[in-house]
Amino acid sequence: MWLFMAPSVLVIALVLFYPFFSAVYYSFFNYYLGSQAITFAGFDNYTALLSEARFWITMGNTFFIVGASVALQLVLGLALALALYACTRGVRLISLLNFLPHVVTPVVGGIFLKWIFVGRWGLLDATLISFNIFPPDWLGDPDWARFTVIMADTWKFMPFLMLVLYAGLQAFDTALLEAARIDGASNWQLLWHIILPMMKPLILFVVAIRTMDAFRFFDLIYVLTNGGPGTATETITLYTYQIGFRLLEVGRASALGVLTLIVVAMMVALLIWFMQRRGREAF
Amino acid sequence: MKPRHQISLLVLLSVFTFINLVPILWGLLISIKQPADAFSIPPTLIFEPTLLFHWEVWVERGFFSFLINSLIVAAGTICISVPLGTLAAYGLARTKTKYASTLLFSLLAIRMLPQILLAIPFFVMARYLSLIDTYLMMILAMVAINQPFTIWLMRSFFVDVPVELDEAAMIDGCNRWQAFWHVVLPTVRPGLAVTSLFSMLLAYNEFLFALILTGSRTKTLPVAIAEYGGEDINYWSLSAAGAIGIMLPPVIFTILVQRHLIRGLTFGAVKG
Numbered sequence: 001m002w003l004f005m006a007p008s009v010l011v012i013a014l015v016l017f018y019p020f021f022s023a024v025y026y027s028f029f030n031y032y033l034g035s036q037a038i039t040f041a042g043f044d045n046y047t048a049l050l051s052e053a054r055f056w057i058t059m060g061n062t063f064f065i066v067g068a069s070v071a072l073q074l075v076l077g078l079a080l081a082l083a084l085y086a087c088t089r090g091v092r093l094i095s096l097l098n099f100l101p102h103v104v105t106p107v108v109g110g111i112f113l114k115w116i117f118v119g120r121w122g123l124l125d126a127t128l129i130s131f132n133i134f135p136p137d138w139l140g141d142p143d144w145a146r147f148t149v150i151m152a153d154t155w156k157f158m159p160f161l162m163l164v165l166y167a168g169l170q171a172f173d174t175a176l177l178e179a180a181r182i183d184g185a186s187n188w189q190l191l192w193h194i195i196l197p198m199m200k201p202l203i204l205f206v207v208a209i210r211t212m213d214a215f216r217f218f219d220l221i222y223v224l225t226n227g228g229p230g231t232a233t234e235t236i237t238l239y240t241y242q243i244g245f246r247l248l249e250v251g252r253a254s255a256l257g258v259l260t261l262i263v264v265a266m267m268v269a270l271l272i273w274f275m276q277r278r279g280r281e282a283f
Numbered sequence: 284m285k286p287r288h289q290i291s292l293l294v295l296l297s298v299f300t301f302i303n304l305v306p307i308l309w310g311l312l313i314s315i316k317q318p319a320d321a322f323s324i325p326p327t328l329i330f331e332p333t334l335l336f337h338w339e340v341w342v343e344r345g346f347f348s349f350l351i352n353s354l355i356v357a358a359g360t361i362c363i364s365v366p367l368g369t370l371a372a373y374g375l376a377r378t379k380t381k382y383a384s385t386l387l388f389s390l391l392a393i394r395m396l397p398q399i400l401l402a403i404p405f406f407v408m409a410r411y412l413s414l415i416d417t418y419l420m421m422i423l424a425m426v427a428i429n430q431p432f433t434i435w436l437m438r439s440f441f442v443d444v445p446v447e448l449d450e451a452a453m454i455d456g457c458n459r460w461q462a463f464w465h466v467v468l469p470t471v472r473p474g475l476a477v478t479s480l481f482s483m484l485l486a487y488n489e490f491l492f493a494l495i496l497t498g499s500r501t502k503t504l505p506v507a508i509a510e511y512g513g514e515d516i517n518y519w520s521l522s523a524a525g526a527i528g529i530m531l532p533p534v535i536f537t538i539l540v541q542r543h544l545i546r547g548l549t550f551g552a553v554k555g
Contacts, residue, residue, distance in 0.1 A: 004374030008367040008430065015391060015427035019404035087292050096541060099302050100307065103533040105488045107505040109525045112306040115313065123309050160548055167545040174524030196423045216397040219490040223509055240399045245495060250403060
């Protein structure tokens with residue numbers, strides 16, 4: 001049996017664990033790509049980052065953007081899943097069409113959205129102006145840029161939640177819903193007291209997946225705002241990219257990556273703890 | 284539900300779907316409009332469509348060669364990731380020890396790794412080995428991202444196959460390998476196709492690693508289109524044509540795997 005796993009384990013060790021541990025190793029060194037001098041720095045990279053304003057700004061941005069967009073996606077995705085569940089016709093076509101934004105290459109999706117939000121020539125501005133409404137600067141104003149990025153993330157990932165939650169709804173025992181209905185439960189009561197409690201493990205599971213992915217999400221923001229204006233939409237991943245691949249400070253970028261991993265791991269641990277406290281597993 | 288409610292629900296869903304697809308439709312319109320029409324305010328809806336920009340971007344601006352690069356990377360990733368992942372998935376699906384489940388969950392935990400943390404050592408390695416701008420480095424990086432996912436997804440297909448099938452084959456004189464190769468593997472063929480398609484999509488859509496590891500020779504489509512961007516208004520029609528073309532394979536993918544989308548999206552945890 002173990003022979004079946006050996007090749008894969010070997011490859012994972014080579015392309016995942018080796019790079020991962022070398023990144024952890026780099027994070028303890030003053031290491032600039034291009035210069036030969038590599039000196040041991042201990043925890044200097046970490047302490048420098050933790051005492052830096054920009055680190056906390058980007059961490060705050062990340063939490064704000066991840067939190068707001070995951071919450072928005074969850075509400076919209078759930079509403080859409082319920083609507084699909086209640087619908088009797090054309091469900092397959094509607095879910096397939098709504099799913100498209102999720103499979104479109106993220107960079108391409110970002111460019112499409114840019115043509116909606118870009119100043120003056122974008123579809124949104126053009127439409128608003130034709131109604132004599134003066135539009136805000138969607139990508140240039142810090143607050144609106146955050147809003148736009150959240151909308152973009154929602155556009156891309158809501159379909160994922162919709163589809164998974166819809167699958168969860170379909171797996172339901174309809175007899176239970178029928179019984180509750182005969183007992184006189186209203187639709188809202190059905191939702192609050194039966195559907196949502198039964199969906200809880202699945203909801204926590206998708207939220208965990210989305211949280212992990214949102215922290216490492218890069219493409220859409222890179223194309224839309226590249227972290228701007230200033231650092232208004234700069235997430236931790238974009239900041240790491242700047243340090244690592246623009247400034248070539250490999251040591252510091254690795255430390256930042258390790259810090260990100262710790263934060264994500266803590267978030268996921270929290271979600272798993274929450275999941276197990278309820279005594280149910282999503283698997 | 285009353286028919287009247289059904290109809291209003293359907294109308295509501297259709298309106299939402301339309302709004303959701305506006306960015307894509309708008310991109311499509313830009314790509315087939317003359318620039319004079321594309322930028323008029325309010326947006327014109329009646330115009331003479333043209334495929335000029337599609338021709339120009341794919342043939343004259345070399346997007347076709349970027350497509351070849353994307354396909355080479357995707358194919359290389361599938362060729363390494365799927366066979367290895369399938370073997371491991373079979374092993375994991377048929378072992379019931381504590382180690383196996385520990386291994387499975389540590390594979391899931393790998394998903395927590397920020398990709399950028401992996402990108403750094405890959406970049407350093409590529410620089411040291413002079414492997415920047417080669418397919419090899421990009422394929423290895425894609426395998427790294429792909430492998431845990433491939434194993435989980437394939438495992439969910441193997442778990443669906445009753446163990447009795449293996450046992451019957453082994454009673455008939457097959458050894459473990461023969462039972463796997465001649466009996467179990469043929470039954471999971473659809474699973475292999477689905478897993479390959481998902482791996483392909485992942486490699487095809489990848490941007491961060493492609494941005495870092497590829498260069499002028501091996502540039503993949505996402506990097507190429509990002510360079511055109513949406514900024515310079517003179518290139519809008521061209522990059523719209525490129526963007527629409529790049530979008531087609533993922534759309535075909537969705538139609539092909541629609542029955543297995545949910546399983547793929549959730550690491551095989553939820554069976555649609």
